[in-house]
Amino acid sequence: MPSFASQVKNELVHVIGSQVCCKTAELAALLRMGATISFNSKHDFGINFVTENAAVARKILTLLKASVPQGIHTEVTVRRSRRLRKHNNYAVRATPSPEASSILKRLGFLTAKNLLDAGTDRNILQNDCCKIAYLRGAFLGGGSVNKPEGEYHLEFVTDNYTFAKLIRDLCHELYLPVGLTDRKNVYIVYLKESEAILELLALIGVEESLLQAFESARNLKEIRNQVNRLVNCETANLQRTINAAMKQIENINLLIKYDEYDELPKVLKQTANLRLNNPEASLTELAELLNCSRSAINHRMRKIDALAMQIRKDNSIKE
Ligand SMILES: [Zn+2]
Structure with a gap:
């Protein structure tokens, strides 16, 4: 060719x-x-x-x-x-x-x-x-x-x-x-x-036929670039979700280690438990499982994060 x-x-x-x-x-x-x-x-x-x-x-x-x-x-x-x-x-x-x-x-x-x-x-x-x-x-x-x-x-x-x-x-x-x-x-x-x-x-x-070949290859390339951009974007989102979930699990395990898990209010404990059992789930998915809003889950996770942060501070644990 x-x-x-x-x-x-x-x-x-x-x-x-x-x-x-x-x-x-x-x-x-x-x-x-x-x-x-x-x-x-x-x-x-x-x-x-x-x-x-x-x-x-x-x-x-x-x-x-x-x-x-x-x-x-x-x-x-x-x-x-x-x-x-x-x-x-x-x-x-x-x-x-x-x-x-x-x-x-x-x-x-x-x-x-x-x-x-x-x-x-x-x-x-x-x-x-x-x-x-x-x-x-x-x-x-x-x-x-x-x-x-x-x-x-x-x-x-x-x-x-x-x-x-x-x-x-x-x-x-x-x-x-x-x-x-x-x-x-x-x-x-x-x-x-x-x-x-x-x-x-x-x-x-x-001639027109060669120009058209150029144009259709160009269109194809642009579509492929668009798909790649979307995939990259989704991959980035997924990575963010996984990173956040891993951090949450680490925090919950810290609460367990320092005997604070059992002291948690009922809703926080329920949320923490659900997270441990669903490490890959996004906050939206957790919210669906608990039949509450995503912002409610987000709010509870922040509370767990704050408690873990306090444990780290009290025990001079580096992140
Ligand atoms: Zn001339």
């Missing part, structure tokens, strides 16, 4: 904006997530991108080809990992050529002073449709989302600070409450609220 994150990505691979502006935006974000630029002696530029996700490699190929109507030369190589449980690597390469250069120019990658400066991407993100496509690309290239049964968490991870800031700002413009943090040389734009995670996934094109 693929992880929830890869299910989401496998779906997003098939979502492609119908407009050129959106395709450009999505490609830009994907490349920001880890492309390197190569060049040849004729000053033509090429693009290299390595990913562990075959679906993502496929998407980059599709977008590259869609960007250059006259065609572009691309290669894909798969490096199989020899280590167990390590993923394969898929390298997508557009060899240095005037066509690849024209894509990079159109994306704005060649105009910035520094290739890491994602700020120039703003120029191709005028419309909401493009902002959404850009986030889809960023998610495909460096995003992750927890399965809904776990902790709610969706994130974009990048080592490029201006890119992380841009993702954060775009999310804010789409009213998504993301945060930005850094951890060991990477920047993380994250979402923690289930409702917002659903909204982002829906925006970037995740």
